[in-house]
Amino acid sequence: MHMEILSKKDWDSHTFQKIQLVGADLSSMNFEDCDFKDCEFTDCNLRNVSFDNCSFHNCNISNSNLHQSKMGEVLFTDCKLVGMDFSICKKLLFSMKLENCNLLMCNFSGLKLDEMSFSASVLKDCDFYEASLLAADFSMCDLQGTLFENCNMQKADFRQAKGYAIDPTKNKVKKTLFSMPEVLSFLAPLDIEIE
Numbered sequence: 546m547h548m549e550i551l552s553k554k555d556w557d558s559h560t561f562q563k564i565q566l567v568g569a570d571l572s573s574m575n576f577e578d579c580d581f582k583d584c585e586f587t588d589c590n591l592r593n594v595s596f597d598n599c600s601f602h603n604c605n606i607s608n609s610n611l612h613q614s615k616m617g618e619v620l621f622t623d624c625k626l627v628g629m630d631f632s633i634c635k636k637l638l639f640s641m642k643l644e645n646c647n648l649l650m651c652n653f654s655g656l657k658l659d660e661m662s663f664s665a666s667v668l669k670d671c672d673f674y675e676a677s678l679l680a681a682d683f684s685m686c687d688l689q690g691t692l693f694e695n696c697n698m699q700k701a702d703f704r705q706a707k708g709y710a711i712d713p714t715k716n717k718v719k720k721t722l723f724s725m726p727e728v729l730s731f732l733a734p735l736d737i738e739i740e
Contacts (some may be wrong), residue, residue, distance in 0.1 A: 546701075622647050632656060683709075703727075 550556075550564055555575045564584040572592040585683045589609040600620040607627040626695045629651040631641075646666040648650045653675040662682040670690040678698040689708035694721060697717045702723045703709065711718070713731050 616641050622643075626648075626651055 550561060550566070550571070552571065556577070556579050559576075560576045560580045560582065561584055562582045564581070564586075565582070566568050566589055568585050568587045568588045569586075569678050570590045571586075571594055572590045573594065575595045575597075576599050577595075577597045579596075579599045581599065581604050583603050583610065584718075585605045585728075586609050587605065587607045591609045591614050592612045593614060594611075596616040596619050597615070597617045598619075600622070602687055603623045604621075605625045605627075606626070608627060609629065611630060612633045613635055614633075615638070616631070616645070617638050617640055619641045620643075621641065623646065624643070627649045628651070628724045629648075631639075632652045632654045632655075636657065639658075639660070642662045642667050644662070644664055646663075648666060648668045648671055650667070650670045652672045653676050654672050655676060657677045659679040660676055660681060661678075663683040663686055664682050666687070667687040668691050669687070670682075672692045673694075673696055674692060675695045676693075678693075678696050678701050680700040680702075681698065682702045683706050684702045684704045684708045686703075687708050688706055691709065693711050694715050696717075698711075698721050699719045700721060703711075704722050706724070707727050710725065710730055
């Protein structure tokens, strides 16, 4: 199966199962309406790859180059994403949805992620610097060590999320949804004591 995916540049309506790719060059390939199940992409060159209406289920995608890749209507469920820099993807029509995923050290800086769902995912040490998160869904997420700065997160949903450190003086938080007691983290920058 490893060689099959490299046998041509354009794939349409294909299901890939249990592919193990380490250090593979998939640059400039096109995937449309494809499903990836139980696959591993580690240290791969995904430069200028186009993913349109694709889904990834129970995949491990780590330390792969996404420079100028297209993410159009891509769904990740139960995936592990490590060291992925989504900020270097093509900005036009960037659209992803993540459900119950585990993200570590991923970069979403400067991206327009309005209404994007990260629900029930773990996002540790990720970066959302200057991202637009209008009405984004972070409900039930673990956001330990994740940076939110200069973000528009108005109307976003952080209910039942935990581990976040959001400075309301450095982000737009009007009508954003939060839960107790985690919302008390807003007071951390004030260096006050609560009894």
